[in-house]
Amino acid sequence: MKVLVCVKRVVDSSSEVVLTDDAQAVDGRYAGFTMSAHEECAVELAVQVAAATGGSATVLTLGDADAVEQLRAALAVGCTEAVHVLADSSTYGPADVAREIAAVAGDFDLVLLGNDAADSGDFQVGIRLAYELGRPVVNGVTNVSVADGIVTASGAGTDGHETYRVPLPAVVTVLEGGVEPRYPTVPGRMKAKKVPIEERSPVASPVGPSRVRLLLPPPAPSNVQVLGKGADAAPAVVDLFEQLGVLSR
């Protein structure tokens, strides 16, 4: 069966977040770029499902020319084909992105996405895609398997570990945690460089992301009270535990 997995080039926000001068985006010039953690797991699941069903895993992104880096990263860990919708993703809202994915996804049995992107945190592209395609959607799962035309997906829900079984074709969004994304091997990286990438133009003009502007929260003043250094601080720490009433005995 044919699996499509969608990834997004996002700023690596593990260090300080800096905004662009027009306050419309996070500036990644110094921080570097990556794909979201949930998407790394979606890629891993796509590769696993493709292998288990004797099918293929195709990676898709919408972004500028630099986003090819994230496509190559997915190819290096087992995706075999890649589609690049060349566009300035900052001008796309969740509904625009869903429409562009839908234009590609019609041929695929299963579409996997991250539950939400690390930068925009929208929680909705997968759901909007499902409505575009008229397919069922399961959200926020950590396990996905396919047999006999049924996708079984499960993850931690409000009432415990919840399982869904939906017929293909379907859309599933993935949360980090159920699988360990594999590291690319050197041969994997070499192979990924040679895979031809299908470039496409957007099918529609974007409406936009409804963004007025980004801003940074004011830095909280540091009011830290240092209790001491090294092992000598232990009595002061236990005094604190007693004062806060958190010692269980």
Next chain:
Amino acid sequence: MESTPAGEAVEVSREALTFARSLAAEGGGVPVDAVLVGEPSAELAATLAAYGVRRVHALTGEAFASYAGAAWAAGVQDARETSVVVMAAGTPRGNEVMAHVAAREGVAMAANVLSFSGLSPFVVTRQVVGGAALEEMRLADRPAVFTVAGHAVEAAPADVPGSAEVVVRAPAVAEADLVARVVSSEEPEPDLSGTLKSARVVVGAGRGAGSAEGFAELVELTELLGGSLGVSRVVTSLGWRPHHEQVGQTGSRISPELYIPCGISGAIQHWAGCSTAKSILAINTDPEAPMVTKATYAVIGDLHEVVPAINAEIRRRHR
């Protein structure tokens, strides 16, 4: 509106009701209605009244017997009638159902909103990049669809209680909206993140633990405090501890009385998961680490020296 299995309103939903009330007041005192699946217990109905809810729309019938995001969204659409704002707490369920509602209504949806600034146009401020940045975003006038971030406001009952009149509804739901529904649910294992999320004390550990074997004294401190162990992403990536112990943007978000991050520098993604802890005691060799400067209390030192000394002191005093 979400409630516990015991029928009590969850705190984030009470926060969302408080947010809704301030929005309704800004809009000239329009009424606030609540939607929930199933009929409310007497206790829940009393809470909803105390929080100023005029009418409770109780969704009943086979379509709502188990969770299906699309069906629940259809139920919300049916119940909203002429409401111009549809909102939920920013939980996984809340974000999912509101995203369905927004897709069905063909309007934008804002996740994890902290505040609003003006109704015409309706502009909200929400968390992005795991809370490291904020976004001002314009929403549709009708319906405006969004979720409220945890602790965006403090939950508070209304000055004037509502009537919480219960209207039982059993709307027809299309078959297509029931295809993706929960078919089975199992009790979580006792050590899953539910414990972490509700723990009064969480002992955290990061790269500074050094190895999978480096957790012994941290586990001992956790046990001495009757708390839970929470770790940073690097710890789970290295395979030292399981993912369900991860605190952060893509792990559990915790709000304990006391969080004790040991050997955790405080990357933005980790901070996103622990910033609502009431107090933070950071143990770190680097006094300039973000986790230390943002903490309430700190000990400067190697966790492998500090934590055993704390454990020994607790045992000495509380033998």
